[in-house]
Amino acid sequence: MFRRLSLAAIMSAATAAPALAHLDPQAHGSFMAGVSHPLFGADHILAMVAVGLWASQIASDAGRRSALWAVPAAFLGTMALGYAAAVAGMGLPFVEPAILASVVALGLLVAMAARLPVAASAAVVGIFALFHGHAHGGELGSAGALQFGIGFVLATALLHAAGVVLGLGIGRFAPVATRIIGALTALAGLSLAFG
Numbered sequence: 001m002f003r004r005l006s007l008a009a010i011m012s013a014a015t016a017a018p019a020l021a022h023l024d025p026q027a028h029g030s031f032m033a034g035v036s037h038p039l040f041g042a043d044h045i046l047a048m049v050a051v052g053l054w055a056s057q058i059a060s061d062a063g064r065r066s067a068l069w070a071v072p073a074a075f076l077g078t079m080a081l082g083y084a085a086a087v088a089g090m091g092l093p094f095v096e097p098a099i100l101a102s103v104v105a106l107g108l109l110v111a112m113a114a115r116l117p118v119a120a121s122a123a124v125v126g127i128f129a130l131f132h133g134h135a136h137g138g139e140l141g142s143a144g145a146l147q148f149g150i151g152f153v154l155a156t157a158l159l160h161a162a163g164v165v166l167g168l169g170i171g172r173f174a175p176v177a178t179r180i181i182g183a184l185t186a187l188a189g190l191s192l193a194f195g
Helices: 002-015 031-040 042-059 067-087 095-111 118-138 145-173 175-194
Strands: none
Touching (some): 042 095, 042 145
């Protein structure tokens, strides 16, 4: 199974396109477009699942179970703020480079099994989330912004939950496997940035 997972990650990284997961703005504006948006970009999937994986690693320490919800919630909340800022026309520099950096950084945090305090971990993911949210709203305009926003926040929450479940499941039996997935995520982020 470990070989298959590694092979799948390598194949995904090798065939991934640059961070161009954003749909044609004319196609935006519906709840389903919002739900599907994070599911069609490797950068989004890798970063969102890594948030959940990292939260599960942090929560494995006694007294830090709150990381399971606090870290993903910080991402979701700040992402929504970035989205609202973009829809309102507020600019943010270096959005795409910051998104790619988030994939690499979050992958490295998982690979290193970094155990920051829950509040600091929430702040780290929140910074990256601002850029992810801004990217979602930057190409949308105001038509259908609410429905689209609800859809992409829901899909992001599901990807976080998948990362948490995966991290808890793997962490119980093979914690090093979670770290390997983090390293593969960072490598995939580098391939997106320089591929």
